[in-house]
Amino acid sequence: MSRVRVLVGTRKGAFVLSADGNRDRWEVSGPFFAGWEVYHLKGSPADPDRLYASQSSGWSGQVIQRSDDGGENWEPVGNQFSYDGVPGTHQWYDGTPHPWEFERVWHLEPSLGDPDTVYAGVEDAALFHSRDGGRNWAELPGLRGHGSGPSWQPGAGGMCLHTIILDPSRPGRMFAAISAAGAFRSDDGGLSWRPVNHGLQSEGIPDPDAEVGHCVHRLAMHPSRPEVLYMQKHWDVMRSDDAGDSWHEVSGNLPTDFGFAIDVHAHEPDTVYVVPITSDALHYPPDGRLRVYRSRTGGDEWQPLTRGLPQRHCYVNVLRDAMAVDSLDSCGIYFGTTGGQVYASPDAGDTWAPIVHDLPAVLSVEVQTLP
Amino acid sequence: MIRVVLPAHLRALARINGEAELDIAGPVTHRTVLDALEARYPALRGTIRGHEGGQRRAFIRFFACEQDLSHQDQDTPLPAPVASGAEPYLIVGAMAGG
Numbered sequence: 001m002s003r004v005r006v007l008v009g010t011r012k013g014a015f016v017l018s019a020d021g022n023r024d025r026w027e028v029s030g031p032f033f034a035g036w037e038v039y040h041l042k043g044s045p046a047d048p049d050r051l052y053a054s055q056s057s058g059w060s061g062q063v064i065q066r067s068d069d070g071g072e073n074w075e076p077v078g079n080q081f082s083y084d085g086v087p088g089t090h091q092w093y094d095g096t097p098h099p100w101e102f103e104r105v106w107h108l109e110p111s112l113g114d115p116d117t118v119y120a121g122v123e124d125a126a127l128f129h130s131r132d133g134g135r136n137w138a139e140l141p142g143l144r145g146h147g148s149g150p151s152w153q154p155g156a157g158g159m160c161l162h163t164i165i166l167d168p169s170r171p172g173r174m175f176a177a178i179s180a181a182g183a184f185r186s187d188d189g190g191l192s193w194r195p196v197n198h199g200l201q202s203e204g205i206p207d208p209d210a211e212v213g214h215c216v217h218r219l220a221m222h223p224s225r226p227e228v229l230y231m232q233k234h235w236d237v238m239r240s241d242d243a244g245d246s247w248h249e250v251s252g253n254l255p256t257d258f259g260f261a262i263d264v265h266a267h268e269p270d271t272v273y274v275v276p277i278t279s280d281a282l283h284y285p286p287d288g289r290l291r292v293y294r295s296r297t298g299g300d301e302w303q304p305l306t307r308g309l310p311q312r313h314c315y316v317n318v319l320r321d322a323m324a325v326d327s328l329d330s331c332g333i334y335f336g337t338t339g340g341q342v343y344a345s346p347d348a349g350d351t352w353a354p355i356v357h358d359l360p361a362v363l364s365v366e367v368q369t370l371p
Numbered sequence: 372m373i374r375v376v377l378p379a380h381l382r383a384l385a386r387i388n389g390e391a392e393l394d395i396a397g398p399v400t401h402r403t404v405l406d407a408l409e410a411r412y413p414a415l416r417g418t419i420r421g422h423e424g425g426q427r428r429a430f431i432r433f434f435a436c437e438q439d440l441s442h443q444d445q446d447t448p449l450p451a452p453v454a455s456g457a458e459p460y461l462i463v464g465a466m467a468g469g
Binding site: 035036057060061062063076079080082 | 378379380381383384413414416417418419421422423428430431464465
């Protein structure tokens with residue numbers, strides 16, 4: 001029977017949650033890297049035993065860990081992230097120029113085909129890659145250097161490159177998203193980039209339909225239909241049918257279109273999940289009711305999913321990298337909260353149950369479907 | 372032999388039980404101690420001082436013989452009791468955040 005392995009990054013370490021395909025009895029291991037913030041960990045699609053983790057702390061900076069046995073043992077690898085050339089400046093919160101300074105790795109995206117190749121999205125926003133299993137890192141400077149970089153400005157959480165999506169059908173095409181700059185696309189393996197934000201409207205910036213400056217919280221794509229992208233923006237849930245060239249809003253009947261996480265069903269490219277959050281000032285679910293919303297129509301028409309989720313007195317948040325799906329026949333949906341719960345649904349969102357209740361605040365959730 | 376005491380999170384990272392013990396030929400300074408420490412425990416590179424420029428990270432402190440030596444130039448000789456091994460060189464995570 002197939003198995004699933006859920007990789008959870010938290011404010012105080014990483015956890016690995018494992019179950020068979022029934023997904024009703026879970027084994028919990030961790031904390032790994034106890035006491036450190038683990039913004040993200042993810043497995044290689046080409047070798048599921050190869051995992052990468054981003055471990056950081058305010059005292060001791062960035063560490064990258066690698067496992068070659070599915071998370072039982074870990075080895076620190078390279079942690080030198082040096083911007084290419086003279087880094088230059090971006091905008092600071094007050095609009096003044098501010099030097100690019102490396103803070104941490106937000107997201108690790110292993111290559112689809114090579115376990116030793118992995119991409120890292122960092123704060124201050126830039127894209128790095130390693131081709132030797134994380135030992136050495138080099139910036140792909142075309143993203144920061146394409147022209148708009150000096151105008152980028154941090155969001156409240158920092159100026160982070162938080163989303164990296166690799167197109168499985170078109171080698172060399174990849175997407176990245178930055179708060180608060182927007183979405184970007186490369187068609188040459190990350191060497192050159194262009195902003196893909198046409199159609200976004202953001203009232204919180206001086207020019208609401210500017211080419212860059214939008215606070216994109218998360219992008220999602222279904223691998224069988226890579227030209228369709230979904231976006232949870234600061235406000236608004238958006239969709240593109242042309243690989244980001246243009247976007248239109250699909251918030252529809254959501255109770256609020258603010259949120260962080262968004263993901264797509266493993267087998268149904270038109271089935272999308274979001275977790276509406278009240279507002280940018282109130283980072284918790286509307287009315288204290290934790291509801292995942294599912295659209296089976298690629299957006300616009302949304303259905304609340306509540307069975308097994310707290311429907312009163314719930315004031316947690318679900319962060320941008322904290323939702324994932326497995327690829328079992330009955331698609332499993334997973335998300336983690338800032339209250340330390342990780343919820344799983346083995347039936348595409350119809351019913352939910354917590355795997356764990358009391359972890360540190362959850363920063364990220366990834367799932368591996370194992371044979 | 373130089374004795375180095377690390378904060379718990381760095382001992383765990385480097386897999387050190389107790390004190391790190393280092394042999395250093397030549398002058399015993401912040402720099403030579405940190406160079407020897409990082410050579411023996413490569414996982415510590417970048418976690419005590421930056422990769423570029425070697426500056427002490429903001430919330431890491433260096434103590435010895437009941438003195439805060441954090442602001443000394445890295446080429447400053449360490450106190451004789453540290454050089455002789457009578458006293459440890461303390462690498463400390465600053466009390467930040469309450």
